[in-house]
Amino acid sequence: MQNVIISILTILIGYILFLVSxxxxxxxxxxxxxxxxxxxxxVHFLNERGRFKGFS
Known part of the structure; x- marks a missing residue:
């Protein structure tokens, strides 16, 4: 959950900087x-999840 909040904040900051530029x-x-x-x-943070890594 913390990664989602950080990613939303970074997108907003990047978008604001883009508009200002x-x-x-x-x-x-x-x-x-x-x-x-x-x-x-x-996208990397949102796509990262527990994956099936096969049987040992």
Whole structure:
């Protein structure tokens, strides 16, 4: 549950930085990779679950 909250917060922060960079108040070169990385990390956290690893 904590990973979901952290991932939502990072996506929101990345999106806000992206919007601010579109307004030319923050460098776009920094904001876009941060936003992309936050989406990738969030998908990784949400996709991580207990998997069947086979019989021993």
């Amino acid at each position: 579109v307004l030319r108040l923050f460098p776009l070169v920094i904001a876009v990779p941060l936003f992309f990385a936050s989406i990738i990390i969030s």
